[in-house]
Amino acid sequence: MADGQEDFSSLPLPDRFVHKNWKVRKEGYEDAKQQFEKSPDESDPVFAPFLQDPGLWKGAVADSNVAAQQEGLASYCAFLKYAGPQACVRSRGYTVSPIVEKGLPQMRPAAKANALEALLLCVEMDKSDPVIEEMLPALSHKVPKVIAATLAGLTAIYHNFGCKVVDPKPVLKALPKVFAHADKNVRNEAQNLTVELYRWLKEAIKPLFFGELKPVQQQDLDKLFEKVQQEPAPKQERLTRAQQDAMATASAAPDEGEGEAGEEIPEEEDGEVDAFDLAEPVDVMPKIPKDFLDQLSSSKWKDRKDALDALYNVLNIPRIKEGPFDDIVRALAKCMKDANIAVVTVAANCVDLLAKGLRSNFAKYRSNILSPMLERLKEKKQSVADALGQALDAVFASTHLSDCLEEIFEFLKHKNPQVKQETVKFLIRCLRNTKDVPSKPEVKSIAEASTKLMTESSEVVRSGGAEIFGTLMKIMGERAMNPYLDGLDDIRKTKVKEYFETAEVKAKDRPKPIVGPPKGAAGPGGKKVATKKPTMGLKKPAPAAPEEPPAPSPSKPATKAIPSKLGGVPKPGGLPTPGAGLKVQKKLGGPGGLASPQRRAASPPSEEQPPPAAPKFGLGRGLAGRPIAKPSAPAEPAPSPAAPRMGGMSAAERAELEELRLEKERFSRMTEEMKAERSKLNSQVTELQNQNAQLIEDHTRDVLSIKAKETQLVRARSDAETAEQTVQTQQREIERLKRELRRAVARAMSPPVPDQLSISGTDPESVYQEAGSNGHGPRPSLHMGSRFESARPQSYASASPSEEKENTGTESPGLSSRDGGLGRRKLSPTVQTNLPGVTSPTRSSALGSRTASGEERSPEPAENWKRAAEVTSQLKARIEQMKARQGLNKPRT
Structure with missing residues (x-):
C-alpha cells in the first residue's frame, strides 16, 4: 500500500482529482490547496490545468466521500481566492449547483462552511446574477432539506453583499412558492430570508409578493418587521473584487478623494428602495374590460362604479407597461364631474394607481386630468378630498413643478x-x-x-x-x-x-460662490488662490510686476480663516508659524497652493522676475517706483522656508483630524436617526388624524341615524294613536249601524194590524158605531180596512210573547227571537171568533210551544224580509175575505 501511495503522490493533480480511491482524491485536494496558497500570482502555472478543464471541480465539490468533499470544497475556495475572477467565471457553471445540492445540506459544520464560502467567493469574484440563477432551481427540489439549505445560502449572500450588489427580483418572485411548502423548516428559512430582504428594501417588498401569503404568515412577518425597523440601516459587510479595486485606486491617491480642508468627500447614500424599481412592467391593456367605456357612460351610477372598480383591480400593480391610455384618462377626467361621490372617489384612486404605475410615462396625460381634478376639489367630504389629493400628488410625481404651476396659479x-x-x-x-x-x-x-x-x-x-x-x-x-x-x-x-x-x-x-482674490485665499472650500495668478503669467514678463505685489495681501485673510483646531494665527509679518504651516498643508497643498509642485516650480522665476520688470516702473527713477518694487522682493521668498515644514502632518494632528471625522460621522448618523424618528412620528400623527377624522365622521353619521330613528319612532307613535282613535270611531259607528239595522228589521217584520184591533177589549160593533158617527154612513168596512192597512202600533217590538202569535196557523218569523221578533196585540174574543181562518187559542198555544221547543228556528234576516212580505199579503187577503163574508163592502143606504 505504501508503494501505491508513492505512485499516487507522483501523479499529476488532475489525475488524482478523478481517481477512484477517495483517499487519493482527498490528498490531491489537500495538495492542490497548498499549491494554490503558495502561488505568487494569478498567472502561476498551477492554475492552468483547472482553468483549461474546470469540470474537474464538479467532482471535487460533490465528492461521494464526506471527508474528501470537505477538502474538495476547501481546495475550490483557495482556487477562487488566488486564481482571480477568471477562475470563477470558468468554473461556476460546473460547481454552483453541486455545491447547493451536496455541500450546503452537509451535516459537517466545516464542509457546510466551506460550501457557503465558495458561493460567497463566486459572488465576490465577478457578479451575483449567474450564481443566483444556478441556485434558484434548487428551490423546487424534492428534498426539503436541500430547499432549506438553499434559502439559508441566499440569506447569507444578501446579508454579506446587500441588495445593491445582489439583485433581489428573482428571489422575490420565488418566495410565495416556498412559503406554501409543507415542510416547517423550509417555511422558517423563507421567513428568515424575507426578513433579511426587508432590512435592505423595507416596505418595497410588500407589493411584490405579500398579497399571495396567508393572513397568519403576513401577521408573523409584520411582527418580525417591527423588530427590524428599530435596527440601524444595514451596511455591506463584504466587498466585491471590483469594489476592492476601486478602494485600492482611491487609497493610492488620497488627496483626490479629500476636500481642501482635509476631509473626505462623503458618498451619497441611496434612499429606500422603491417597489417600482423592483417590479417588472405588466401590460394591463388586455385585462381592461372591452365594455369599460360603455359601462362608464351608463345612466346608473352603480354600473359606472362597477366599471371603475374593475379598472382599479387591473391597475393595482407596482409597475405598468406603457400603452395607449388616452381614452381611459379622458374617461377618468369625465368621471371627475360625476354627481355621485363614490364614482369620483374610485376614479381618483384609478388615476393614482395609473400615475404611480407609469411614473414619467404619465406626464403626457397631465394636461387632460389635472384641471378636472383641481376643479373637483370643491367637494367637502373628507374622503373624496383625500382621494383627490393623493391622485394629484401621484400626477405631480410623474411631472415637474414647472409643468403644473400654470394650472395651480389658475x-x-x-x-x-x-x-x-x-x-x-x-x-x-x-x-x-x-x-x-x-x-x-x-x-x-x-x-x-x-x-x-x-x-x-x-x-x-x-x-x-x-x-x-x-x-x-x-x-x-x-x-x-x-x-x-x-x-x-x-x-x-x-x-x-x-x-x-x-x-x-x-x-x-446652491448659488455659485463669488470668487475674488481675497475670498479665494481665505475660503475653506476655494480651490483658486490669488497667488496662482502670477504663476499663470510667467510667460508674460510685462504684467508680472503689477500682479506680484498683491500676493502678500491674500495671505492675511487666509490666516484669519484657519484659526480653528487645525491651525494657529500666523505672525504679523505674513509668515505662518511652523505649527500653522503644518496644519494648513491640506488647505494649501492643492493646485496652485504654496506647497504644491507647481508653486514650488514657479517660486524661483518669481524671484527673478522683478529685474526685467523694473525698467517699466523705473522710467522715472523716482520714489513712486521704489515702494512697489521693494515689497515684491522680500514677500516672494516668504513661502520658501515654509515649504519644507508642510511636507506632512504630525501624529497628534492626524489623530485630532480622525477624531473630528468620527465625530462628524457620529453627528451625521444621529441626524439621520432623528430624521427617521421624526418622519415616523409624522406618519403616526397623520394616521391618527385620519383615524380621528374617520371616527368623527362615523360619530356624526351615527348621531344623524339615531335622530332619524327617533323621528321615525315619534311619527309611528302618532300614527298608532291616530289609528287607534279611528278604530274606536269605527267601532262606535258599527254598533250604531247594528242598532239601526235591528230596528229597521223589526219595523219591516211587523204586520199591518189596525189600531182598533191592537186595543184589548174592543169589539167590532164599537168600531162600526165610531165609523157611523163620523158622518160617513154605514161604511165600516172601508174604515176598518183602512185601519187594518194603515194602523201600526209603535209598541209592537215590546209586545209579550203570548201576544206575538199569529192566528193563521203559521208562525211569524222571529217570534221566539228577543231582538228581532215582531209581536201583535191579540184581538178581542169577539173578533177572533167572527174572523174566518183565525187560529184558535189552542192552536196558537201549540204553535207557540213548538216554537219555544226549538223545532223551528227563525230564518236569516233576508228570509225574514221575504216571510214578512208573504205574511202581510196573506193577512190582506184574509181581511178582504172577512169583509166580503160579513157584507162590510155593501154600500150604505
Whole structure:
C-alpha cells in the first residue's frame, strides 16, 4: 500500500482529482490547496490545468466521500481566492449547483462552511446574477432539506453583499412558492430570508409578493418587521473584487478623494428602495374590460362604479407597461364631474394607481386630468378630498413643478374657497417634494401668489400662503427671498419665518460662490488662490510686476480663516508659524497652493522676475517706483522656508483630524436617526388624524341615524294613536249601524194590524158605531180596512210573547227571537171568533210551544224580509175575505 501511495503522490493533480480511491482524491485536494496558497500570482502555472478543464471541480465539490468533499470544497475556495475572477467565471457553471445540492445540506459544520464560502467567493469574484440563477432551481427540489439549505445560502449572500450588489427580483418572485411548502423548516428559512430582504428594501417588498401569503404568515412577518425597523440601516459587510479595486485606486491617491480642508468627500447614500424599481412592467391593456367605456357612460351610477372598480383591480400593480391610455384618462377626467361621490372617489384612486404605475410615462396625460381634478376639489367630504389629493400628488410625481404651476396659479384664484384651500395645500406638497429648483420667474410668480394669499379673509388660506412662502424660502435661501419680504408686515414675516424653520424640502438652491482674490485665499472650500495668478503669467514678463505685489495681501485673510483646531494665527509679518504651516498643508497643498509642485516650480522665476520688470516702473527713477518694487522682493521668498515644514502632518494632528471625522460621522448618523424618528412620528400623527377624522365622521353619521330613528319612532307613535282613535270611531259607528239595522228589521217584520184591533177589549160593533158617527154612513168596512192597512202600533217590538202569535196557523218569523221578533196585540174574543181562518187559542198555544221547543228556528234576516212580505199579503187577503163574508163592502143606504 505504501508503494501505491508513492505512485499516487507522483501523479499529476488532475489525475488524482478523478481517481477512484477517495483517499487519493482527498490528498490531491489537500495538495492542490497548498499549491494554490503558495502561488505568487494569478498567472502561476498551477492554475492552468483547472482553468483549461474546470469540470474537474464538479467532482471535487460533490465528492461521494464526506471527508474528501470537505477538502474538495476547501481546495475550490483557495482556487477562487488566488486564481482571480477568471477562475470563477470558468468554473461556476460546473460547481454552483453541486455545491447547493451536496455541500450546503452537509451535516459537517466545516464542509457546510466551506460550501457557503465558495458561493460567497463566486459572488465576490465577478457578479451575483449567474450564481443566483444556478441556485434558484434548487428551490423546487424534492428534498426539503436541500430547499432549506438553499434559502439559508441566499440569506447569507444578501446579508454579506446587500441588495445593491445582489439583485433581489428573482428571489422575490420565488418566495410565495416556498412559503406554501409543507415542510416547517423550509417555511422558517423563507421567513428568515424575507426578513433579511426587508432590512435592505423595507416596505418595497410588500407589493411584490405579500398579497399571495396567508393572513397568519403576513401577521408573523409584520411582527418580525417591527423588530427590524428599530435596527440601524444595514451596511455591506463584504466587498466585491471590483469594489476592492476601486478602494485600492482611491487609497493610492488620497488627496483626490479629500476636500481642501482635509476631509473626505462623503458618498451619497441611496434612499429606500422603491417597489417600482423592483417590479417588472405588466401590460394591463388586455385585462381592461372591452365594455369599460360603455359601462362608464351608463345612466346608473352603480354600473359606472362597477366599471371603475374593475379598472382599479387591473391597475393595482407596482409597475405598468406603457400603452395607449388616452381614452381611459379622458374617461377618468369625465368621471371627475360625476354627481355621485363614490364614482369620483374610485376614479381618483384609478388615476393614482395609473400615475404611480407609469411614473414619467404619465406626464403626457397631465394636461387632460389635472384641471378636472383641481376643479373637483370643491367637494367637502373628507374622503373624496383625500382621494383627490393623493391622485394629484401621484400626477405631480410623474411631472415637474414647472409643468403644473400654470394650472395651480389658475385655481389659486378660484371663487370657491374650498377649491382655493385645497389647491394651496397641493402647492405646498409640490414644493416639499420637488427635486427641481424653481427658476427666477417661477420664484417671483410663486412669491407674488403667496403674498396675495396672505391677504385673504380665510385664516386657513392666509396660513397656507405663509407656508408657501416659507417653503419656497427653504429652497431658495433667505437671501434670495429678502426682496419679496420687504412688502410684508412684521406679523406675516414672523409667520413666514416659522414655516421656513420647520419646512422640509428635497431641493435646495446652491448659488455659485463669488470668487475674488481675497475670498479665494481665505475660503475653506476655494480651490483658486490669488497667488496662482502670477504663476499663470510667467510667460508674460510685462504684467508680472503689477500682479506680484498683491500676493502678500491674500495671505492675511487666509490666516484669519484657519484659526480653528487645525491651525494657529500666523505672525504679523505674513509668515505662518511652523505649527500653522503644518496644519494648513491640506488647505494649501492643492493646485496652485504654496506647497504644491507647481508653486514650488514657479517660486524661483518669481524671484527673478522683478529685474526685467523694473525698467517699466523705473522710467522715472523716482520714489513712486521704489515702494512697489521693494515689497515684491522680500514677500516672494516668504513661502520658501515654509515649504519644507508642510511636507506632512504630525501624529497628534492626524489623530485630532480622525477624531473630528468620527465625530462628524457620529453627528451625521444621529441626524439621520432623528430624521427617521421624526418622519415616523409624522406618519403616526397623520394616521391618527385620519383615524380621528374617520371616527368623527362615523360619530356624526351615527348621531344623524339615531335622530332619524327617533323621528321615525315619534311619527309611528302618532300614527298608532291616530289609528287607534279611528278604530274606536269605527267601532262606535258599527254598533250604531247594528242598532239601526235591528230596528229597521223589526219595523219591516211587523204586520199591518189596525189600531182598533191592537186595543184589548174592543169589539167590532164599537168600531162600526165610531165609523157611523163620523158622518160617513154605514161604511165600516172601508174604515176598518183602512185601519187594518194603515194602523201600526209603535209598541209592537215590546209586545209579550203570548201576544206575538199569529192566528193563521203559521208562525211569524222571529217570534221566539228577543231582538228581532215582531209581536201583535191579540184581538178581542169577539173578533177572533167572527174572523174566518183565525187560529184558535189552542192552536196558537201549540204553535207557540213548538216554537219555544226549538223545532223551528227563525230564518236569516233576508228570509225574514221575504216571510214578512208573504205574511202581510196573506193577512190582506184574509181581511178582504172577512169583509166580503160579513157584507162590510155593501154600500150604505
